[in-house]
Amino acid sequence: MITPKLKMRAFFPFTATLAAALALAPAQAAEPAFATAPATGTVSAVRLLSAGPLEGGAYRAGVEISLAPKTATYWRQPGEAGSPPVFDFSKSANVAKVETAFPTPKHLDEAGTVVAGYDETVIFPLKITPKNPKAPATLSLDLDYAACGKICLPAKASLTLALPQSGASPFAAAIAAAEKRVPVKISGAEAAKRLALKKDGESWRLSVAGPGKVQDIFAEVPEPLFIESKREGADFALTLFSTGPKPKSANVTLTIVTDKETFEAPAHLE
Known part of the structure; x- marks a missing residue:
């Protein structure tokens, strides 16, 4: 580790x-x-x-x-x-x-x-x-x-x-x-309805369908990877980094904070 x-x-x-x-x-x-x-x-x-x-x-x-x-x-x-x-x-x-x-x-x-x-x-x-x-x-x-x-x-x-x-x-x-204060976990099927990820150069653009207005997100990936998120308008840019070889795809866990709720969702970057 x-x-x-x-x-x-x-x-x-x-x-x-x-x-x-x-x-x-x-x-x-x-x-x-x-x-x-x-x-x-x-x-x-x-x-x-x-x-x-x-x-x-x-x-x-x-x-x-x-x-x-x-x-x-x-x-x-x-x-x-x-x-x-x-x-x-x-x-x-x-x-x-x-x-x-x-x-x-x-x-x-x-x-x-x-x-x-x-x-x-x-x-x-x-x-x-x-x-x-x-x-x-x-x-x-x-x-x-x-x-x-x-x-x-x-x-x-x-x-x-x-x-x-x-x-x-x-x-x-x-x-x-x-x-x-612990985020509610949602399934992959539910996440697919509420989240959209699109490759954008070296990053991925994340859009959230709701409910509520997104206030912040936290993204987790397995070590030795780490991920940075940056707000871009109503969406977020996710950029993947690595202390070793950088993969082209990765599984990610997203914690999304809205003004209605906070939920944790699985996603895939590819």
């Missing part, structure tokens, strides 16, 4: 601002059973949050990354620069599967380079399926991520949370809000 290099920038004082940001984090004095203590870095902190007991055969939870002001962390495919978060739940007990979702990111300008990420506290929703739903389950996370202000700092967190078997979680509403 090829990970884009972090672009380094000048350092700035942030210890006090991080403390202030964490003081404003939701439900700071909540019951310990529904959250871990924060694993605190220089400009960031991470917690595991639980939405409550088992529902429909699965637990709902979240990984919360709190950020100091003027600090950002990255989406699953940041672009030319940046380092996506890597979630490792392999040390969990009585856990068959953990599904991690990514809320819709923003495009952020980092010293002239545009990346996809988050510049405020973000919760990544989790759906946890236990091996034995009648037995207690423990979620363990090893997380590698980056927190970038005027300098990019690699960060790590190791957290463990015994998933609660009863009670009402003070974090349920925050996790539900994060789940609503």
Whole structure:
């Protein structure tokens, strides 16, 4: 796996601002059973949050990354620069599967380079399926991520949370809000009705039929490829780049933000 290099920038004082940001984090004095203590870095902190007991055969939870002001962390495919978060739940007990979702990111300008990420506290929703739903389950996370202000700092967190078997979680509403920020996935057939891609020189022109007016798009391709998008009137130009040989075609996942909804669609560049 090829990970884009972090672009380094000048350092700035942030210890006090991080403390202030964490003081404003939701439900700071909540019951310990529904959250871990924060694993605190220089400009960031991470917690595991639980939405409550088992529902429909699965637990709902979240990984919360709190950020100091003027600090950002990255989406699953940041672009030319940046380092996506890597979630490792392999040390969990009585856990068959953990599904991690990514809320819709923003495009952020980092010293002239545009990346996809988050510049405020973000919760990544989790759906946890236990091996034995009648037995207690423990979620363990090893997380590698980056927190970038005027300098990019690699960060790590190791957290463990015994998933609660009863009670009402003070974090349920925050996790539900994060789940609503996750794009809705549509099928290839539905995508073909709503999207049009046309080769235009070294790029592809993307038109979106709706519903709603397109505000932004995020395009993902398999490594070692990456893709840049640029608005051109009502459409977008997609340009494919590679750190190795450049292919003539590629499968792409498009996250499209409109004023009506955000959806994720498969597409093919050829």
